[in-house]
Amino acid sequence: MVIKDIDSKLIITKFAMHGYNVHPTAVEILRKEAVRVNLDYVINQICKIANGSFIITPEDVLPVLKTIAEKEKEKKAELRPEPKLEPKPELKKHDVSVLKDITGYSGCEGNIDDFVVYFNSRFEKLSKILKARINALPISSIGKIKSERAEVIGMVNSVRETSSGNAVIELEDKTDRITVIASGKLKEVAMELLGDEVIGVVGTLRGRTIIADRIIFPDVSINGRKVKKDFSIAFISDTHFGSNTFIQNEWEMFVKWLNGEVGNEKMIELAENVKYLVLAGDVVDGVGVYPDQEKELTIMDIYEQYEEAAAQLDKIPKRIKIILSPGNHDAVRQAEPQPALPKEYASLFSNNVIHVGNPAMVDIEGVKVLLYHGRSLDDIMTKIPRLDYSRPHEAMEELLRRRHLAPMYGGRSPIAPEKDDYLVIDEVPDVLHCGHVHTYGTSFYRGVFVVNSSCWQSQTEFQKKVNLNPMPGIVAVYTPGGDVHKLRFYRGE
Ligand code: D5M
Ligand code: FE
Ligand code: ZN
Numbered sequence: 001m002v003i004k005d006i007d008s009k010l011i012i013t014k015f016a017m018h019g020y021n022v023h024p025t026a027v028e029i030l031r032k033e034a035v036r037v038n039l040d041y042v043i044n045q046i047c048k049i050a051n052g053s054f055i056i057t058p059e060d061v062l063p064v065l066k067t068i069a070e071k072e073k074e075k076k077a078e079l080r081p082e083p084k085l086e087p088k089p090e091l092k093k094h095d096v097s098v099l100k101d102i103t104g105y106s107g108c109e110g111n112i113d114d115f116v117v118y119f120n121s122r123f124e125k126l127s128k129i130l131k132a133r134i135n136a137l138p139i140s141s142i143g144k145i146k147s148e149r150a151e152v153i154g155m156v157n158s159v160r161e162t163s164s165g166n167a168v169i170e171l172e173d174k175t176d177r178i179t180v181i182a183s184g185k186l187k188e189v190a191m192e193l194l195g196d197e198v199i200g201v202v203g204t205l206r207g208r209t210i211i212a213d214r215i216i217f218p219d220v221s222i223n224g225r226k227v228k229k230d231f232s233i234a235f236i237s238d239t240h241f242g243s244n245t246f247i248q249n250e251w252e253m254f255v256k257w258l259n260g261e262v263g264n265e266k267m268i269e270l271a272e273n274v275k276y277l278v279l280a281g282d283v284v285d286g287v288g289v290y291p292d293q294e295k296e297l298t299i300m301d302i303y304e305q306y307e308e309a310a311a312q313l314d315k316i317p318k319r320i321k322i323i324l325s326p327g328n329h330d331a332v333r334q335a336e337p338q339p340a341l342p343k344e345y346a347s348l349f350s351n352n353v354i355h356v357g358n359p360a361m362v363d364i365e366g367v368k369v370l371l372y373h374g375r376s377l378d379d380i381m382t383k384i385p386r387l388d389y390s391r392p393h394e395a396m397e398e399l400l401r402r403r404h405l406a407p408m409y410g411g412r413s414p415i416a417p418e419k420d421d422y423l424v425i426d427e428v429p430d431v432l433h434c435g436h437v438h439t440y441g442t443s444f445y446r447g448v449f450v451v452n453s454s455c456w457q458s459q460t461e462f463q464k465k466v467n468l469n470p471m472p473g474i475v476a477v478y479t480p481g482g483d484v485h486k487l488r489f490y491r492g493e
Contacts, residue, residue, distance in 0.1 A: 007031045014040070015056055018047040022056040029061050037068060094275065094321045096354055099368065100361040100422065102337035108418045110335075118417035119155070119196075123173070125424040126198035126403060127153045129218040134200045140175035143208055150205045152178060159193045167191055169212075171201065179209045189215050192384050192398075194408035218403040220428045222446045227367050227430055228481030231275035234258075234320075235476040237373070237435025238455035240329065241312060242305035243285035244298045245458045250473040250489040255315045257487070270477060270485060276364050277320050280435040280453065281327025281373030283309050283341075289329050296460060302331050303345070310348040322353045325360050327373035327436060332358075335416035336375065336406060336423060359405055359423065367430050367480045372405045374434030374452065379411030381437070389468065392452035393441035396434055400425065400445055430480065438463070438470035442484055449484070451476045458490075 008027050011034075015022040030042065042064060050060040108114045130136065136153040137145075154171030162168055167190035169180040180201050182190035190212075193199070200216035236254075240246055256262045260271050284305035285297060299305045313322060324341075331345060332338045340346065340355040349355070356362060359372040380395045381387045387395045399405055405423040406413045415423070425432075431449045438455040454474035463470060473490025 114417035242299035286329035370429035374436035376406035
């Protein structure tokens with residue numbers, strides 16, 4: 001007798017003991033299940049349900065087996081440990097490279113000779129841009145050649161208004177100085193000159209003076225690169241972690257949004273598309289940045305402020321690469337260009353955070369983003385009356401026009417006289433991103449996306465005194481070549 005028959009016989013006998021006959025197909029089904037189930041229990045159950053049947057058929061057997069199988073499954077699921085949440089495989093590769101950044105290359109000591117070298121570098125770089133636009137001669141040769149026309153390139157020494165209502169510009173190159181008179185519409189342009197920027201002048205020569213008919217800025221040529229991407233970049237700045245005016249609830253809402261936890265379908269879709277987050281300085285509020293600051297801090301220790309910053313940024317999904325640069329509240333030297341955060345603080349952040357200096361030019365999958373905290377914007381806003389804190393992008397456009405991030409030396413933006421002027425905008429970016437002024441504004445200037453990205457701090461005591469009205473909790477989300485979204489997380493006091 002083969003084993004198969006022994007099993008079948010056993011099954012038939014068991015049913016018989018319950019007073020039932022059993023159909024051969026039902027026997028066959030149970031025989032196959034015998035290794036998996038407790039046969040006695042199963043037969044018991046079948047007989048209970050089959051109460052009154054004459055013969056046990058597959059119709060009696062199958063539902064019982066099914067119920068048992070389901071119960072088994074549930075039991076197994078209960079016993080099984082929580083499935084470990086594996087990080088989702090990255091669908092797309094990130095690709096960020098730092099094109100320009102002082103970090104690790106600072107070589108200046110800040111003495112007088114250094115400043116000579118620094119301003120030479122500025123002049124060389126900016127005059128090179130201008131030389132492509134005008135046929136300039138060295139200032140020393142002006143008047144020596146027999147021509148009424150004069151074209152020069154020089155650094156602005158000073159600008160003043162004359163009693164006759166004209167502007168007088170003192171211009172200087174490596175060879176000499178010259179006076180330029182600007183009248184009419186050009187006077188308005190001249191009066192907005194900041195000093196220390198490099199310009200070109202075309203005009204008529206009267207003795208040793210040029211009567212200007214054109215003032216040429218190095219400006220950016222129209223950006224025709226037209227980079228188009230299917231991912232989005234979110235721009236923020238001035239998080240000021242550690243400050244007692246940090247807007248915690250709004251920040252948490254922003255993080256929730258990035259995690260796809262809040263917002264309508266469209267907003268969630270936008271959040272999912274964010275692949276990069278750029279943070280342009282004033283990461284923490286710092287310690288001892290202004291007098292009596294300790295009264296406005298919730299975290300008194302700089303290390304603990306960075307610990308908090310790192311913990312907060314850690315809540316952002318890791319699929320998002322964060323590019324972080326410092327500002328004037330951060331723990332690096334005040335003079336610009338500022339290097340990236342030192343290792344001591346940088347190492348607190350997770351490895352989706354890329355630390356760069358201020359300024360820094362970063363290539364994000366072919367999109368060139370120039371980050372600059374924006375300290376010089378205070379100087380420019382003070383100097384040019386038509387500009388206003390409520391439209392910070394307009395002041396940023398002035399930076400692009402002058403191809404320099406801190407065109408005005410000696411204002412509120414200290415400059416470290418590096419041998420190479422890192423603040424010159426020699427390469428035209430696709431995006432210029434600043435912060436610092438705590439207001440929000442975006443524009444497209446000659447094809448460059450200009451963004452000042454608000455802050456995460458409501459009005460401070462100091463700002464109340466100087467009547468500075470911040471626009472906190474606003475995020476710009478830009479899809480290169482596509483839309484700009486303005487997301488407001490702050491609804492006021
Ligand atoms: O700068 C936030 C804004 O406040 C920015 O526009 C400068 C302005 N601010 C800050 N401190 C001063 C002082 N001491 N004088 C004038 N204006 C100031 P933040 O870098 O976040 O402090
Ligand atoms: Fe700030
Ligand atoms: Zn700042």
